[in-house]
Amino acid sequence: MSRFFDLVSKPAREMAGFLPAQSESGASASSQSRLIKLDSNENPFGPSPRAVQAMQAAITAVNSYPDDHCADLRRKLAAHHDIPDEHVLVTAGSTGMLTLLCQTMLAPGLNAVTSELSFIVYGMAVHAAGAQLIEAPMREDGFHPAAVLDAINEDTRLVFLANPNNPTGTMIDAAAVDKFIAEVPGHVVVVLDEAYYDFATHFAALRKVEYSRATDYVQHDANVVVMRTFSKAHGLAGLRVGYGLGPAELLAYCARMRETFSVSSVAQAAAVAALDDLHHVQRIVANNAEQAQILSTGLTDLGYRVVPTSANFLYCDVGEDAFGFAERLRGEGVSVRPLGGWGAPSCIRVSIGTPEQNQVFLNAVRKIKTTS
Ligand SMILES: Cc1ncc(COP(=O)(O)O)c(C=O)c1O
Known part of the structure; x- marks a missing residue:
């Protein structure tokens, strides 16, 4: 037995840990720079120039600790919402918020509920708190609200609703979320994970459906925490900045x-500046919707099943x-996520890139299909 096995906590002994995309795990910088990285739902155009400028200015003051309350960013977000x-x-990415909620609300003997085939970090954060994650069956590749409600019991404290869902890209509309929240019992906090909010809002407008009334729940002080992030549409994934909106008392705990x-401090400055650059976000979400169409058609024409997305990635069987399949694509210079670890062994998740990256990806898929 190893030296520390008996000394570490039970969750540390039992957890598997996060499996990063292969492109992030130890490959040399030169081989990575040649790889088209469509495996982590990042923004292929990078951050807003305004955010870059703010980071450059903030870098000269990193001898000082950051503002622990993130007052400027918090004030700006409060006004924005x-x-x-x-x-x-404000937290270190929205996974920071997720972890805090689990540490604050869960303990051994308690549980959180989500859907099967959802965001992999839910299980990690719940298990790290010594609690159990219950995964309800899904419907049509996405959350099935009634099944999630059925899975709640007296020991449940949190429900995670990834909307849109990662890795399937499916979205539940505002009316269905309203109904769901109204039916969740009072001892449970609903975590509405809207990491892909900007993409989903854009798709919903095109499809003439209503996506989210998340801030209404916060304004009415419901048992809801809404999670958002600067990692996706704002292109700041490497900085680690996100936030939760919810009841003041719970957020204080x-x-x-x-x-x-x-x-x-650099992350706070960048996020403040990124919030002002609506034009940048608009360009990102418009490219995403256009390219989602091109990629979906390309993959469907090649005979693969693609689930319509409300996010910046496609789920494809x-x-x-x-x-x-992903290994062979990697050989062609493109990295995507195979989803065996999520329980979908014949599916991949491919992030929507620039038009050029998507063409390389489609050509690579065509090539491996014809040579297999
Ligand atoms: C559903 C979902 N929630 C949260 C996150 C985490 O984002 P962050 O970078 O803010 O921690 C992701 C990232 O992939 C995600 O897919």
Whole structure:
């Protein structure tokens, strides 16, 4: 037995840990720079020039600790969402918020509920708190609200609703979320994970459906925490900045549990500037919707099943071992996510890139299909 096995906590012994995309795990910088990275739902155009400028200015002051309360960013977000400052908590990415909620609300003997085939970090954050994750069956490749409600019991404290869902890209509309929230019992907090909010809003407008009334729940002080991030449409994934909107009392408990100075001064400055650059976000979401169409058609024409997306990635059933499929794509210079670890062994998730990257991807798929 190893030296520390008996000394570490039960969750540390039992957890598997996060499996990064292959392109992030130890390959040399030169081989990575040649690889087209469509495996982590990042923004292929990078951050806003305004955010870059703000980061450059902030870098000269990194000898000082950051503002632990993230006051400027918090104030700006509160104004942006038309809610008081106390209903906003800035965290190190939205996974920072997720972890805090689990540390604050869960313990051994308690549980959280989500859907099967959803965001992989839910299980990690729940297990790290010593609690159990219950995964309800899904419907039509996405969340099935009634099944999630059925899975809730007296020991449930959190429900995670990824909307849109990662990795399937499916969205539940505002009326269905309203109904769901109204039916969740009072001892449970609903975590509305809207990491792909900007993409989903754009798709919903094109499709003439209503996506989210998330800030209404916060304004009405419902048992809901909305999570958003600067990692996706704003292109700041490497900085680690996100936030939660929710009941002031609950966020204050979460804030106590937060790691001190967890959001860097550079991240705070960049996020403040990124919020002002609506034009940048608009360009990103418009490219995404256009390219989603091109990629979906390309993959469908090649005979693969693609689920309509509301996010910046596609979920595609390649009808064979997805790990091998992804390996062959990697040989052609494109990295995608095989989803065996999520319980979908014949499916991949491919992030929507620039028009050029997507063409390289489609050509690579065509090539491996004809040579297999
Ligand atoms: C559904 C979902 N929630 C949250 C996140 C985490 O984002 P962040 O970078 O803010 O931690 C992701 C990232 O992929 C995601 O897919």
